[in-house]
Amino acid sequence: MDGFEIHDPRFASFVLPNAPLETLAEGFRWCEGPVWFGDRDELLFSDLPNDRVMRWSERGGLSVFREPAGFENGHARDREGRLLSCSHRGRCITRTEFDGRITVLADRHGGKRLNSPNDIVCKSDGTIWFTDPPYGIQTDYEGGKQASELPARVYRLDPARGRLDIVADDLQGPNGLCFSPDESRLYIAESGLQFAPDPVRHLRVYACDATGNLAKGRIFHKVDKGFSDGFRCDEDGHVWSSAGDGVHCIDPSGALLGKILTPATVSNLAFGGRNRARLFLCVSHALMAVSVNVRGARLV
Numbered sequence: 001m002d003g004f005e006i007h008d009p010r011f012a013s014f015v016l017p018n019a020p021l022e023t024l025a026e027g028f029r030w031c032e033g034p035v036w037f038g039d040r041d042e043l044l045f046s047d048l049p050n051d052r053v054m055r056w057s058e059r060g061g062l063s064v065f066r067e068p069a070g071f072e073n074g075h076a077r078d079r080e081g082r083l084l085s086c087s088h089r090g091r092c093i094t095r096t097e098f099d100g101r102i103t104v105l106a107d108r109h110g111g112k113r114l115n116s117p118n119d120i121v122c123k124s125d126g127t128i129w130f131t132d133p134p135y136g137i138q139t140d141y142e143g144g145k146q147a148s149e150l151p152a153r154v155y156r157l158d159p160a161r162g163r164l165d166i167v168a169d170d171l172q173g174p175n176g177l178c179f180s181p182d183e184s185r186l187y188i189a190e191s192g193l194q195f196a197p198d199p200v201r202h203l204r205v206y207a208c209d210a211t212g213n214l215a216k217g218r219i220f221h222k223v224d225k226g227f228s229d230g231f232r233c234d235e236d237g238h239v240w241s242s243a244g245d246g247v248h249c250i251d252p253s254g255a256l257l258g259k260i261l262t263p264a265t266v267s268n269l270a271f272g273g274r275n276r277a278r279l280f281l282c283v284s285h286a287l288m289a290v291s292v293n294v295r296g297a298r299l300v
């Protein structure tokens with residue numbers, strides 16, 4: 001099949017040979033943070049170096065959702081459907097209320113400023129989990145050079161109690177993160193120290209108990225082209241990860257099942273569309289999509 005690599009026969013039934021990779025919009029500097037709003041039938045995503053968040057829908061096409069946007073990176077929705085954002089420039093995570101007001105949910109830990117929150121997810125209990133590497137404060141391109149005050153960590157925010165806890169601090173450059181559909185596992189991408197000659201780059205997996213505590217993590221999968229930045233699970237627990245040559249589908253044992261090939265590096269992705277069976281891809285300067293024969297895990 002053109003446009004795919006099949007590494008395991010199972011993958012052949014996950015993709016559709018007659019569903020082409022479509023370019024929905026282009027002309028961005030670096031796309032990131034896609035999040036699907038099924039109730040509005042639209043996708044939001046960041047055009048990070050241009051400091052704006054874009055909106056795309058099948059009917060309405062492309063428009064600017066907000067600009068300036070605090071150099072937002074990853075996005076998610078909370079259990080009520082509100083937009084959650086990682087702001088590099090603001091060094092915080094925010095929630096956009098239904099009336100458009102923006103609430104800062106967390107910008108400090110122990111009195112010190114966060115680095116530049118990168119990616120974010122919301123668990124079914126309403127807690128908000130995010131990674132905080134320094135990437136966004138190391139260059140003016142992605143938010144503005146500023147001094148780091150805290151190590152790179154992964155945090156869990158309980159917005160009901162206003163409590164921010166460290167859940168993992170053993171990663172060099174925590175980046176994308178995603179729960180397995182049953183939330184018994186948390187996957188976290190480790191993308192290393194920026195500018196390091198040979199950065200550590202792989203996916204880690206952590207067992208997560210019912211109270212939200214993580215066990216010690218282990219390496220889950222090493223992407224063979226480029227690195228994993230952002231990823232999502234389908235409803236059967238396969239991990240669909242960004243990579244240098246496209247999207248890699250990985251099964252829960254860590255085996256690569258196959259790839260959807262793209263013309264440039266994929267930074268992040270989200271399932272959306274009817275039945276969450278369309279993959280929206282942030283491909284460097286372009287927003288692309290491809291229909292697949294799996295359904296994304298339900299998130300809200």
Ligand code: MG
Pocket residue numbers: 073074118119175176229230
């Ligand atoms: Mg990222």
